[in-house]
Amino acid sequence: MAFVLKFAKTIRNNWKKSCFFAAVSIYGVKYARDSHEEEQIRRVYCEEARQYGHEHITLTQRPKKIYVFLNPAAHGNKGRKLFEKNAAPLLHLAGLEVVLVKTEYESQAKEFMSVIEVEDAHSIVVAGGDGTLSEVVTGILRKGNRKFEKSVPIGIIPLGNTNRFARKWFRYGMEKNTVQAIADSAMAVIKGRIRPVDVLSIKGDDGKATYALSGLEIGAYRDAVARKNKYWYFGPLKYRWTYVRTIMKDWPPTIKGKLQYIPSNAEITSRSKKLESSKQETAESSERWSWWNLFYRSRPAPTEVYEDDREDDDAFDSEAEISRDIDTVEFTLMSGLYYEKSAESECPAVKHVDVGIGPSFPSRTELLQEGWRRINSDTLLLGTETNEHLSARKIRFSPELTEGEELWFTIDGEHYEAKPIEVSVLKNRLNFYCSNEAPSG
Incomplete structure (x- = not known):
């Protein structure tokens, strides 16, 4: 008993050292x-x-x-x-x-x-x-x-x-x-074990393409995340302070631009037109007959054709295209892979990109709360569910660039200078090793 009392007295008299060694x-x-x-x-x-x-x-x-x-x-x-x-x-x-x-x-x-x-x-x-x-x-x-x-x-x-x-x-x-x-x-x-994956083709106005598996984002939330390392002296608080600095700047921190897109449900109509056109060309070629066909029939050289070659030729069709001006604090594009709801949907019938458009004039409190919520969020999706969402198979986005102002995209975690882009889906373009269970949403 005397030992216990002595030990407790020693801890009380040296509580700082005791706490340190306990930790x-x-x-x-x-x-x-x-x-x-x-x-x-x-x-x-x-x-x-x-x-x-x-x-x-x-x-x-x-x-x-x-x-x-x-x-x-x-x-x-x-x-x-x-x-x-x-x-x-x-x-x-x-x-x-x-x-x-x-x-x-x-x-x-x-x-x-x-x-x-x-x-x-x-x-x-x-x-x-x-x-x-x-x-x-x-x-x-x-x-x-x-x-x-x-x-x-x-x-x-x-x-x-x-x-x-x-x-x-x-x-x-x-x-x-x-x-x-x-x-x-x-x-x-x-x-x-492998499984095919859709790839996003993001082509700039210079014709050079960057390819992504997840998506693209631009706006106030993206800028706040990219800026957080500047506030390293705040330690763990830098993740929150970067959003505080955002609401202290010019308001609202919106981006403007022109969005043109073809809805994903318009793809079926477009493909049916291409199929009819192909059949018509085949019929016309079969009608071109001459007496030489009795003695000589040319045989075209075999070529290796991939199924997705036909899908890369999607062009903007004035009948299916939708155009609108946007003014928002956040603009995102995400691969349709992140919206698959079941393991059976390995090869969706309609390829698409999810377009997310945030509010145009949120309050400072709303932006701060949403930014802090994302710090500990485990979601894989860009943006938030409350944003306006569109499903498209081809997108053209032209941000409004002001002289002296810098705008940046984040594409799969990498930063690129913002410029007019055209985004399309290359369906089942690459094969990836996967686990025994197919991914689901």
Whole structure:
């Protein structure tokens, strides 16, 4: 009893040191417990990957060769460590030949894509965030090689902070253990199950296209998020202070522009017209007959035609086009993948882009509350459900640019200077490794 009283008296007399060492002890126990759990997770996945590595191949076969594009700066410069501890061992245990390419500057992944051919790689794996993934996708599609697009699937190792597309693709939330999320994505590459994905083509007025898997946003909320790192001295409060600064500026912080779009339900009519026109041309060609046909019949050279080649030729039709002026605090475009409601909707009959248009004159309080709500929101969608939403298959947007004012788009986490753009959907354009369960909304 005397010992207990003495111990309590010592703690009371040295309460500052006692509180400090108590906090350190609690953190140490939690860290040790989490480290042990993560090590157990790695052990389970390694055992599973090893089974694939024990499979026999013939003498004429070579191990599957994959190119891994690693962004070491991802996740606060922890990307390399996360990959080497959680994904690389699984890929090697499965018997894959891994060629690791560490990106050192922006757009480097795009440049590499221009020199890799179908014969060089069995698949491409992106170890990074949404921005690195967008770079690789853009590099592949700018090659213009349809055989490469169809023959070389893409894998994702989510190492970024947001991982919007990976979270949708593998159906996990922010609460999922990072080690497990990375291991699951690596096992998807090893197992080899693939599924086609729609890609957004965002073409500027210069004719150069950027490709996205998630979407695009512009407006006050986007600017506030992009500006938050300037207020680093506020620590964790910088996420809230950036919205306070937004409402202290000129009001309202709206963007103006002209929107032209073709509703997604107009696609059926457009395709039926194309089909009728094609049938008519076929009938006319069959009527062109001469006596030479009795002795000689020309046979056209076989060409490799892909189903989605016909879909890239969608043009604006004055009959189906809708045009309107917009004045809003937020404008977003999102891939239709994020609005699939069931696992069976792997190949929607109608391709579409969701167009989100925010209010034109919210109060300062409303903008501040909405911004703070988004800080802890787990949603994958851009904008909010209360915005006006349109479903379109082709969009043309021309923002109103004021001299001396800078406007920026955010496309899959990367920033681009705002300019007139044309957006369309390339249906089922690329193949991605996926888990055993198809993603749903």
